[in-house]
Amino acid sequence: MNDRTKAIITSWTDTIRNGMITIDKGGLGVTVLVDPETEIFKGIITDGDIRRALLKGHGFEEPIIRIIKEGYITATTETTHQELLDLFNQTIRIIPILDKKNRVVDIAAFDKKRFLPVAEPSIGEKEWQYVSECILSGWVSSTGKFVTQFEKLFADFCQAKHAITTSSGTTALHLALLAADIGPGDEVLVPTLTFIATANAVTYTGAKPVFVDSEPGTWNIDPAKIEASITSRTKAIIPVHLYGHPADMGTIKKICKKRNLILIEDAAEAHGAQYDGAPVGGLGDLGIFSFFGNKIMTTGEGGMVVTNNDEYAAKIRVLRDHGMDKNKRYWHPVLGYNYRLTNVQAALGVAQVEKIEQILAKKRANAKLYSEKLLNVAGVTLPGEMFYAKNVYWLYSILINESEFGLTRDMLMKKLQERGIETRQLFYPVHSQPIYATGESFPVAENISRCGLSLPSSVKLTEKSICEIAETIKNLAE
Ligand SMILES: Cc1ncc(COP(=O)(O)O)c(C=O)c1O
Structure with a gap:
């Protein structure tokens, strides 16, 4: 259940008074009653329902479930956007969304005012065209022309030799770290101000993320605080180009050179950002991008590792595909993963890189x-x-x-x-x-x-x- 929904939830065993408090705080004019143990939906009560109940003589301390009326409308996680719009009317402004077990997972709120979202994908005709072409071709899994094309276009975009698609930015990070042989006993410096995936990927390898404070001006990892965090176990640094602003790669690169550290850029949020006129992603030993739906460009879910190093690239391709020998099918010399992007997603990706x-x-x-x-x-x-x-x-x-x-x-x-x-x-x-x-x-x-x-x-x-x-x-x- 998301925070917006939680804010209007009342336990069905609670009092009318507490229901009113929730309605007041939630600001949507309704409260959704659930079983607090199971989150199973029990009903919906509006401020009007409470007003009418009080006028009829119900008391503040009575159980709220007593004044529940039938006739409320719910939707499910399968309900389409258009179907939802059709369910709203003059009186129905809030619709609880239930999962298959009748648990409340979200609410749909009709807002006749504008709604300006923080982020939304820009999907146009080209995306439709390429995705339909991909589906009609039958090549819907992780082999197909769009994967190859997407990797080529993206490598060019980053002015890098290799770009390897992955199932997400997080799996791209994981593969980049594995390619660089990072594992148990190693330490990797990461900014503490980042999305948690940067640190999690380090943890997946068995290495330890070591946190570094931010620069006030860019909010990125503070290069002046890096050296103090380096130990004999430090193997790599992952600067993150947070919210689209490149980290101070010149200074960080110098530190990496001096201390013999691997440099992995987390460019999940910074497609097309530049440091001294050069695109991010290809500035270090390895770089990664995310194509999650809220990112600058999207494939729904997806990621990319970028590198100029042939060995890293070859290793990543093997690890991404179950560690399977390139020349011997179903033969797995190393522990690998299924971190592949599909051709359908890559079709979206090609249309997005084009614009x-x-x-x-x-x-x-x-x-x-x-x-x-x-x-x-x-x-x-x-x-x-x-x-x-x-x-x-x-x-x-x-x-x-x-x-x-x-x-x-x-x-x-x-x-x-x-x-x-x-x-x-x-x-x-x-x-x-x-x-x-x-x-x-x-x-x-x-x-x-x-x-x-x-x-x-x-x-x-x-x-x-x-x-x-x-x-x-x-x-x-x-
Ligand atoms: C800085 C950063 N690193 C890594 C990721 C992980 O990307 P994904 O969500 O595609 O796994 C994100 C994305 O959300 C991110 O913002």
Whole structure:
């Protein structure tokens, strides 16, 4: 169950009073009753239902289930978007989505106001055309012309010798680490401010992720803090080009050279970003990308490893395919994985790479407009672009200084949500996550994480919407 749904849940054994409190806090005018043990759906109650029940003489402390009325509408995880739209009417504005066991997994909310999402894929005619062509050809699994074409186009895009498709950015990271022989006993430096997959991939190999604090200006791994974290066990560094801004690769490369460390770029969020005019991904020994649905370009789920090293590339191709000998079918000299991308996904990928320059231009134009409109709003720190960088602004993200702005980051997010503007908090630093909690403190990353939020960053955003979002933020500050 997601947070938005949790916010309107009441236990079916609870009182009318507590149901009213949930309705009040949830802000959607309804509460969904569930069995707290099983999350099984029991009914839905609106603020109007409660008002009518109280007028009829029901008391605040009575069980809320007593006033439940039949006739509510639910949908399932199989219900299509269009079917959902058809279910809404003058009175039905919230529809619980149930799984096969009748458990509440989500809610659909009808919002007649606009809704501006943080991210959405840009899928057009070419994507339809290539995917249909792929399906009609019958080559729907991981062999086919689109996989080859996608790898070739993407290698060119990164100005790298090899690009190898994988099933996700996470599996790309795992394979990159395995290709570099990283395993038990090794340490790998990662920024603590990143999506957890960067650290998890290190853990999958048996090595230990060692966390490094962030630079205040770029939010990326702070090169000045890297050397202090290197030990005799350190084997690699994974800088992450967070939210589309390249890490300081020049300085990091020098450290890697001096200390004989392998450099793996996590470019999951930074397709097309540049360091000193060169595209990220091919700047180190290995680089990885994610094509998850919210990324700059997408294949639904998917990833890519990029490298200029022939040996790494060959090893990754074997590991990706069950460790099978290239020349001997069903013969597996090493432990491998099934981390392949399908030809159908690659068909999407080809269409996306073909228009990547348009996507990047729109991302940068959106960011420029946001920055112009939000410049000089007290308490708002805008994303930067260092002298060496081309930032691709995967998600246009800002920091809120509560005392100058007048609202906390969370209050601002809530108020924007109420106005149909989706935002997203930044990642929690990995060292604070339950599975990695080390008790260490990384104050810069912690502060960025606490104060940061991403604004709608879709390439479908109009200039008018960006101006409205910026205006709303300014008005909320005043
Ligand atoms: C920095 C970073 N690394 C790795 C990943 C993992 O990519 P995926 O979700 O495709 O496995 C992500 C994506 O979400 C990411 O943001």
